[in-house]
Amino acid sequence: MRTHEQRDLTTRLSFLAETPAPPAVLDPSAVIARGQARLRRRRHALVGVVAGSTAAVLAGVLLLRPSGGVPAPAAPAPPASSSPTAAPTAANGPLSTEVRFGWLPSWLAGPSSVGYANTDGRSVATASTRTAVLNAVPDLKLELLRDTEQTLAPGLHTVAAPKVSGRDALWLVTDESGSTTGLRWMTESGRWAQLRATLWLNAKVQDDLLRVAADARFGSSDVPFPVKPTGVPADLRLRTAEVHRPTRDSEPPWSAMLSYTVGDKWLSVTVQPDGFGRFVDGRPNGGTPQCRVEKGVQLCANGTAAGIPSVQAVGGLTGLLKQFDVPGADEASWPR
CATH class of the missing domain: 3.30.200.100 (MucB/RseB, C-terminal domain)
Known part of the structure; x- marks a missing residue:
């Protein structure tokens, strides 16, 4: 008997909806340390034992692909980087979202999946892949901020970025290392949207984020839900x-x-x-x-x-x- 992957939904909720993603740097030891810390927090959620392989949860939000034989969800990530993500269809259920991915980059394809969370009206969508780089799982977190203020998490500052769909945009940069960790831009509604990435591999990722932002979709819709x-x-x-x-x-x-x-x-x-x-x-x-x-x-x-x-x-x-x-x-x- 092997222990099933140990996960804590409370930790994931906090990561998704109430705190910014961790700073992304190219220091392998730092990435591994973050992943190990999250694993320790998740060990409190599982109270049963099943036959399955033991797998350490690494960095990032765990929004993962269905295993073989499971039909594609109503709001999946595209199977290829050039295909848009299908919008969630009306489910009349308990989960709705204001944010959806359109285009996703190749480093989140093959395979990747999209998950959703809504806490007190704050919508988050996350795309993740199980392909590990530097012992971390690359993912993106997309959210529509609640207000028009440019509040920032401690340890971050902004620098000018190319406009997104003709509107102002800013790179999110860590104070300590100067690493770019995400993008924030003004949406048509007058609210700021934000993309955070767990890994930064090269300058191409900046171009990818600008394209993801330009193709992001906003507007309330229901997400199909299992109950x-x-x-x-x-x-x-x-x-x-x-x-x-x-x-x-x-x-x-x-x-x-x-x-x-x-x-x-x-x-x-x-x-x-x-x-x-x-x-x-x-x-x-x-x-x-x-x-x-x-x-x-x-x-x-x-x-x-x-x-x-x-x-x-x-x-x-x-x-x-x-x-x-x-x-x-x-x-x-x-x-x-």
């Missing part, structure tokens, strides 16, 4: 919805999470195909998870809100999991 809430208690506020794909063949072809809050308490429902271990939110004090398997899909729920009256009224965590329709593990079955 649909039907009777979740009204006082549970949906704060985060995300769907990911893995970077290695030992990973499930996809995973997803819905995170709810009520007051200072939280409750998460994690979803993935059955047979890849017990996958739960790894935040502290989450309590004992309860799981359900239907149509080849495993749903697990845990969190500090498990004991609130409204959750107990539907039968606790076990009853809560019955409040989700499950179309199936095949992404082609998801509402679209």
Whole structure:
């Protein structure tokens, strides 16, 4: 028996929606150190053991390609660098996005996949490939910033970049090393969009980012999702919805999470195909998870809100999991 890839959705959520991507430099030891630190954080999420290869999660957001036989998702990255990414189609589900990739560069093709997250209305799309360079997984993070201010994460400054679609653009540069880590540009709506890259290989990547930015698509649309809430208690506020794909063949072809809050308490429902271990939110004090398997899909729920009256009224965590329709593990079955 070998331990399944250990992942922590909470860490990925924080990386996707609340903090900037790490600075990208060409120092192999620094890249490896970042990957090892993320792996240690992710080791709290897995509570089951399955037969599968042990694989270290390296740097970057894990939005990975489906393994063999899984149909292409509704919003995949292109199979070749010259093909645009299909826009998500209306799913009437819990996840919507304001950002989508169009063109993606060759270093994210063969294969690459696109995942989405939305936290409190902040949309993020990430494209990643399982091809490792300097022990890290190259990926791009695209987001539409909430306001028009040019706020920056500590340790970054901006320098002028070529205009994107005729509008102002800025390179994001690290204060310490002077390495370019991303691109920020003004969109037609008057809000800033931002691209961050985990690796910078050469000057060609700058040209690639300018082209990715020019072809990025903005506008609200639903993302097909593996479950649909039907009777979740009204006082549970949906704060985060995300769907990911893995970077290695030992990973499930996809995973997803819905995170709810009520007051200072939280409750998460994690979803993935059955047979890849017990996958739960790894935040502290989450309590004992309860799981359900239907149509080849495993749903697990845990969190500090498990004991609130409204959750107990539907039968606790076990009853809560019955409040989700499950179309199936095949992404082609998801509402679209």
